[in-house]
Amino acid sequence: MKTNPIPEKIALFFVILLGLLTFAFDILQFSSSLDFSQWEYLNEGINFVILISYYYYIRHKKFVNQSDIQLNLKNFIKLLALLYIWTLGWKQILSPSFVTTDFPKAPDTIGTVVYSNLITFAAIVLVVPMLLIIKNLIFYKQKNRTRIYLTLALGATLLGMLTTVVFRQPLDLSSDREYIYQSLVLGASIIFYLILATHNSWITYLSRKMKYSYFLISIGLVWVIALMFDVIFKETVAAHSLVVAAFTNLSWYFLFFYTLFGSLTFLFHLPTARVFDRKMKEVQSLHHLGRVIAAEFDLNKLVKIITEMTKDVIESKYTWIEVYDDQTGHLSVAATINIDKRELKSMDNHALHEIGVRVIESKKRFSINSIAKSGAYADIRAWKKDIACIAAAPLLGANDQVLGILYATKSVEFGFDPDDLNMLEAYANQAAIALENVKLIKNSLVQERLERELQIARDVQMRLLPQKVPDVPLKLETLTITAYEVGGDYYDFYQNHPHHLGIVIGDVSGKGTSAAFYMAETKGVIQSLTREQRNPVEILEATNLILRDSLERKSFITLLVADIDYKKRVLSFARAGHCPVAHYSRRRDEVAFLQPGGIAVGLDKGPIFSKMLELKKISFEKDDVLAFFTDGLSEAMDARGEEFGEERLGEIIRESAQEDVEVIKDNVINAILGFLQGQNLHDDLTLIIVKCT
Amino acid sequence: MSGFEVRRHDNGDVSILHLKGFLDAHTAPQFEHALQELVSENRVKIVVSMSDLDYISSAGLGVFMGFIEEIREKDGDIKLSSMSEKVFKVFDLLGFPSLYEIFDDESAALAKFNETN
Numbered sequence: 135m136k137t138n139p140i141p142e143k144i145a146l147f148f149v150i151l152l153g154l155l156t157f158a159f160d161i162l163q164f165s166s167s168l169d170f171s172q173w174e175y176l177n178e179g180i181n182f183v184i185l186i187s188y189y190y191y192i193r194h195k196k197f198v199n200q201s202d203i204q205l206n207l208k209n210f211i212k213l214l215a216l217l218y219i220w221t222l223g224w225k226q227i228l229s230p231s232f233v234t235t236d237f238p239k240a241p242d243t244i245g246t247v248v249y250s251n252l253i254t255f256a257a258i259v260l261v262v263p264m265l266l267i268i269k270n271l272i273f274y275k276q277k278n279r280t281r282i283y284l285t286l287a288l289g290a291t292l293l294g295m296l297t298t299v300v301f302r303q304p305l306d307l308s309s310d311r312e313y314i315y316q317s318l319v320l321g322a323s324i325i326f327y328l329i330l331a332t333h334n335s336w337i338t339y340l341s342r343k344m345k346y347s348y349f350l351i352s353i354g355l356v357w358v359i360a361l362m363f364d365v366i367f368k369e370t371v372a373a374h375s376l377v378v379a380a381f382t383n384l385s386w387y388f389l390f391f392y393t394l395f396g397s398l399t400f401l402f403h404l405p406t407a408r409v410f411d412r413k414m415k416e417v418q419s420l421h422h423l424g425r426v427i428a429a430e431f432d433l434n435k436l437v438k439i440i441t442e443m444t445k446d447v448i449e450s451k452y453t454w455i456e457v458y459d460d461q462t463g464h465l466s467v468a469a470t471i472n473i474d475k476r477e478l479k480s481m482d483n484h485a486l487h488e489i490g491v492r493v494i495e496s497k498k499r500f501s502i503n504s505i506a507k508s509g510a511y512a513d514i515r516a517w518k519k520d521i522a523c524i525a526a527a528p529l530l531g532a533n534d535q536v537l538g539i540l541y542a543t544k545s546v547e548f549g550f551d552p553d554d555l556n557m558l559e560a561y562a563n564q565a566a567i568a569l570e571n572v573k574l575i576k577n578s579l580v581q582e583r584l585e586r587e588l589q590i591a592r593d594v595q596m597r598l599l600p601q602k603v604p605d606v607p608l609k610l611e612t613l614t615i616t617a618y619e620v621g622g623d624y625y626d627f628y629q630n631h632p633h634h635l636g637i638v639i640g641d642v643s644g645k646g647t648s649a650a651f652y653m654a655e656t657k658g659v660i661q662s663l664t665r666e667q668r669n670p671v672e673i674l675e676a677t678n679l680i681l682r683d684s685l686e687r688k689s690f691i692t693l694l695v696a697d698i699d700y701k702k703r704v705l706s707f708a709r710a711g712h713c714p715v716a717h718y719s720r721r722r723d724e725v726a727f728l729q730p731g732g733i734a735v736g737l738d739k740g741p742i743f744s745k746m747l748e749l750k751k752i753s754f755e756k757d758d759v760l761a762f763f764t765d766g767l768s769e770a771m772d773a774r775g776e777e778f779g780e781e782r783l784g785e786i787i788r789e790s791a792q793e794d795v796e797v798i799k800d801n802v803i804n805a806i807l808g809f810l811q812g813q814n815l816h817d818d819l820t821l822i823i824v825k826c827t
Numbered sequence: 828m829s830g831f832e833v834r835r836h837d838n839g840d841v842s843i844l845h846l847k848g849f850l851d852a853h854t855a856p857q858f859e860h861a862l863q864e865l866v867s868e869n870r871v872k873i874v875v876s877m878s879d880l881d882y883i884s885s886a887g888l889g890v891f892m893g894f895i896e897e898i899r900e901k902d903g904d905i906k907l908s909s910m911s912e913k914v915f916k917v918f919d920l921l922g923f924p925s926l927y928e929i930f931d932d933e934s935a936a937l938a939k940f941n942e943t944n
Contacts, residue, residue: 622885643885687896688889692921711921733922737892746925765920775881777913816851817884 181375238372274336287326298380352397450542457538485513501525527562622649623818633701670708690736725784766819847879850887871903878909
């Protein structure tokens with residue numbers, strides 16, 4: 135709030151100056167019977183200015199602008215006490231007495247004059263902040279019309295002050311025709327005060343303990359305020375100023391009604407205080423739990439927090455939570471309160487087990503409000519004497535799947551009311567959400583790790599492939615497209631013998647890192663073998679012997695090893711379960727798929743592998759085309775599940791065989807893309823095209 | 828990707844597994860599970876019928892490799908039957924016919940088991 139210190143200081147200065155002025159005049163008037171015409175009205179005017187100035191001075195003070203209820207109430211009581219101390223103190227010192235004239239009563243002694251001035255001063259200084267404090271309480275929960283009622287009440291008060299001065303009559307409810315205006319004004323004021331007095335919803339939100347203690351305090355307060363008018367203001371203030379007298383009188387009505395209604399409201403709230411307290415606690419703890427769940431992903435901590443909160447709110451004796459273990463698939467105790475985890479884990483209690491089964495099967499909460507010492511569930515009582523009632527609620531996850539059970543027990547029979555059971559269920563639900571959250575996070579972490587692994591595998595795979603085609607008198611083009619997940623295609627070139635080019639193409643079964651490892655191993659093995667050997671059959675047999683023991687049982691590698699003697703124009707190759715070689719013969723203008731016998735590396739320990747493996751030898755001519763590929767090409771699949779197939783590949787090679795080798799490759803790529811029509815490849819695709827010169 | 832389904836049918840001491848749909852890296856664990864179950868029950872005479880199998884990938888073929896050794900050690904076998912031409916081509920390319928007995932239909936595979944009994 136913006137404060138403006140200079141006018142406030144001026145206001146305070148006015149209050150003191152004018153206060154002293156009226157005081158001085160009162161003294162003067164009393165001692166010298168001085169009569170100054172119209173002084174009464176001027177005096178009232180000055181007192182009104184004092185009142186307004188003081189209000190202006192104090193309204194922004196921190197003291198009267200607290201939103202905390204307790205602080206406001208404390209301040210109110212302090213002000214009230216101060217008022218009484220001040221009044222009673224001066225009464226003792228000055229022992230005032232008044233002449234019993236009609237109204238206003240005139241002071242009898244000089245001390246009485248001083249006394250009436252001091253009390254008026256106190257009335258202004260202390261009652262204004264008291265009213266401001268009540269205003270804070272009224273606005274604690276503002277309704278649409280609160281401000282209107284406040285304005286009306288203030289208006290009625292000002293009117294009452296005005297009529298008191300004009301008619302020089304006290305504000306009393308009277309049927310006397312003479313006092314009709316005063317009665318009307320007072321009646322109207324009281325109505326508005328009563329309306330305002332019902333604005334005490336701040337009481338609702340106090341805790342049960344506060345409601346009890348404040349109720350007791352309020353009884354005293356009502357009594358003290360009721361006496362306040364007679365003890366303090368009555369004739370005293372009126373003797374000095376009618377405006378202030380009317381103000382204190384009306385304020386007294388208002389304060390009395392407000393405290394009286396407040397006290398009654400406390401009384402009415404007492405029976406429901408416990409329930410209200412409990413509901414507040416529930417809402418707060420669920421709110422808190424919601425926040426914890428959003429921020430905490432450690433399952434052990436979460437279940438601990440949930441059991442603690444359950445215990446706090448439903449005031450259970452033993453509380454524990456059982457959660458399905460991912461590994462074993464059995465329920466296991468995850469967190470306990472007041473009871474040893476190991477004790478629960480090692481215990482084999484038939485009745486308890488039965489309750490668990492019941493909750494899991496019905497997917498509903500279950501409770502026994504009174505466990506008899508004999509009969510059903512007596513087992514539980516035999517195990518723990520202080521379990522008189524027990525309740526259990528399922529942790530229901532997505533698709534109504536039971537993720538665990540939340541248990542609570544109490545040591546008194548019929549200890550669980552429906553609210554307790556509802557709360558237990560609410561906590562179980564929250565726990566289920568928490569568990570699912572944790573699982574989701576875990577899964578996404580696993581997913582992320584797998585993806586990183588795949589990326590590494592792809593990088594390794596790409597680095598294992600030759601970075602450039604060898605410099606030989608043949609036209610060579612290669613194409614590799616890796617699929618998202620499945621990988622394992624591999625090819626390599628060797629030039630260890632004059633006029634010979636070695637080509638290896640293969641496909642490692644499996645995916646990710648394991649495929650990349652096997653690929654690296656295969657590359658190493660073949661690289662060393664080709665240094666000495668040229669015969670594809672011997673290379674493959676040796677490879678099978680070396681790799682068969684290191685390969686996982688489920689894994690195998692298809693390999694094709696070719697040796698091209700470009701001087702003699704002879705291709706010799708052997709195929710270990712790999713796709714055939716496509717050979718386009720210029721002379722015959724047709725494509726042949728050459729598929730000699732042979733089984734994949736890793737399928738057999740040796741004898742069958744060697745028995746099946748055949749060497750194929752063909753001679754080729756200038757402008758013949760050879761294509762080596764993996765099943766990612768022949769098995770590329772369109773949306774309907776149809777495969778690209780070898781025939782299509784053969785046809786494209788035949789059609790574009792006259793073109794440069796780059797063009798042949800582009801045509802194959804275009805044909806595959808056209809065939810897939812946006813479908814993803816589900817396997818790596820590798821193609822090596824050799825055009826003979 | 829289309830689904831995959833394994834159905835088991837016991838015929839005397841021979842168990843028949845009917846495969847249906849796509850057997851690839853994603854669905855291979857289902858097939859693996861079915862075989863594992865048979866092995867754990869010590870039912871090692873197994874016919875895998877593939878009349879409704881649309882596609883098999885290397886991961887699917889790997890499942891056979893993973894079990895065959897153990898099954899044969901227990902005097903059992905996996906016999907394959909009723910493959911479509913497309914599926915047979917995959918098996919053939921890899922050289923499976925030299926390692927596994929492949930039959931045109933289940934009854935032939937069953938007869939082969941019963942004959943050796």
